[in-house]
Amino acid sequence: MGYDVFVVGGGPSGAIAAEDLARAGRRVAMLDRAGRIKPCGGAIPPRAIRDFQIDGGMLVAKITTARMISPTGRQVDIPIENGYVGMVDREHFDEYLRKRADEAGAERLTGTFLRIERDKDGTQVVWRDKASGEERRSATRLVIGADGARSAVARAEVPGGDRIPYVIAYHEIIKAPPASANYDPKRCDVIYDGRISPDFYGWIFPHGDNASVGMGTEVDGVDLKQATAALRESAGLAGCETIRKEGAPIPLKPLDRWDNGRDVVLAGDAAGVVAPSSGEGIYYAMVGGRVAATAAQAMLASGRVRDLKLARKMFMKEHGTVFRVLRSMQDAYYKSDERRERFVSLCHDVDVQKLTFEAYMNKKLVSARPLAHLKIGVKNMAHLLRLVSPSWV
Structure with missing residues (x-):
């Protein structure tokens, strides 16, 4: 049969x-x-847990903050209000x-x-x-x-x-260090830096006792292991025990x-x-x-x-x-470190922060605040047209 x-x-x-x-x-x-x-990286939104009845015991961490790091090392901490990002192994x-x-x-x-x-x-x-x-x-x-x-x-x-089309992603699962100014077990770090990835980003994602540290790129010839080693070094994670190393294409x-x-x-x-x-x-x-x-x-x-x-x-x-929308954003801001700097600067905006994570958690664009969308659109165009300089607060 x-x-x-x-x-x-x-x-x-x-x-x-x-x-x-x-x-x-x-x-x-x-x-x-x-x-x-x-x-x-292992991130899943609350909607996935609801829609597919995922056992809460599968979550090895609940992330409440996302840190965006620019090519010049500027940092923007974005609180995830009224929710979290679930992490799975x-x-x-x-x-x-x-x-x-x-x-x-x-x-x-x-x-x-x-x-x-x-x-x-x-x-x-x-x-x-x-x-x-x-x-x-x-x-x-x-x-x-x-x-x-x-x-x-x-x-x-x-x-x-x-x-x-796809990017090649590579990461190393490491033994998580103790909490510090550089590492927070409830915070995901996203690194927009051409020295780590010329066209995508690097990441540090907590997984409870472990953490995922990696990067991705579409550019041929990039040494993914060397880039990840540089990321670990800059984040103070070079001395952490490496549990496993993995790489694969991501469409x-x-x-x-x-x-x-x-x-x-x-x-x-x-x-x-x-x-x-x-x-x-x-x-x-x-x-x-x-x-x-x-x-x-x-x-x-x-x-x-x-x-x-x-x-x-x-x-x-x-x-x-x-x-x-996400494809347009990648095409607009991942081209160069100058654009990446502007993107992280834009993430300072409170409306950008709120709308981004509301959309992430619920998996749909937020339409409840049209004035916020208009404000973001104006700021976005100002950055893309270089009418303003990246600003930091």
């Missing part, structure tokens, strides 16, 4: 898709390579989600995706079993490709899936198409749903898994392959505007 849906990938997007479909009574397989921990969080899918009825398979084959009897996923090394074939009606930024499913099956633009018009739909990083500018991906990956499951359910019920397009349509309807 085959499956209704075969999910390739057991990260947040694949696990949520498998769980949703299993709870709906579908026969589901979830194939995961196992043993890999994705490099990730991907080593444990992803497995937690996979176990939920398993408990809901999805069959967990451990191995590597090889290809999709089709014949008169239908669609088969060909994969290699990790334990035996043998090649296996699993019949299925639909495939959800949730296998990451360099998705083998996307490359083989979906137009444009082999040309997705920064949703694909124009998420399905192959037949029997495949993409989810999460495979579809490119990581927020530009911030690089936030966990929440959007989970949403991507949910809309992929919704589209799969619709197609299985109706028999219409066009229903697979619902995944991208639903996601972009709710989050497309935020992605476009």
Whole structure:
């Protein structure tokens, strides 16, 4: 007996898709390579905890302040009012989600995706079993490709899936130092400095007993390990014990198409749903898994392959505007240290601070204060046109 849906990938997007479909009574397989921990700052907003009923015990820290650091070392501390940023450790969080899918009825398979084959009897996923090394074939009606930024499913099956833009992210998990002026276990530091990253940013994110220190870039030839070492040195973290080192691509633009018009739909990083500018991906990956499951359910019920397009349509309807705004911000301010200096200066504005984190926590642009938006827009244009100098208070 085959499956209704075969999910390739057991990260947040694949696990949520498998769980949703299993709870709906579908026969589901979830194939995961196992043993890999994705490099990730680990931040999730309160909305993710609400929407996906995340056990509060999975949070290793609750961040209440974000510190923006400019190329000249200027600092802006932004309080996160009426909320927090939750931090998770991907080593444990992803497995937690996979176990939920398993408990809901999805069959967990451990191995590597090889290809999709089709014949008169239908669609088969060909994969290699990790334990035996043998090649296996699993019949299925639909495939959800949730296998990451360099998705083998996307490359083989979906137009444009082999040309997705991405940054390379690298981080080191270190033993957290005692609290000090340089390190606060309830504060995320975001470093906008061309010496750390010429086109993105560096970060120091507390994870309870540990911390994630890293950076990302699209620029070829940047030594990510050297840049991270420089970041650790400047932050007084060079002497902290290093627990592990990880690197991976992070996509920064949703694909124009998420399905192959037949029997495949993409989810999460495979579809490119990581927020530009911030690089936030966990929440959007989970949403991507949910809309992929919704589209799969619709197609299985109706028999219409066009229903697979619902995944991208639903996601972009709710989050497309935020992605476009963040892309514009990245294009405007990440080009040079002079622009980065202006961006951090702009973050001094109280309205910028409030609207930014209200939007982050609730995952939608805030429209309740039109005068604040107008004020921010004017200041933004003044900085971009160099009509004002970066100001510090």
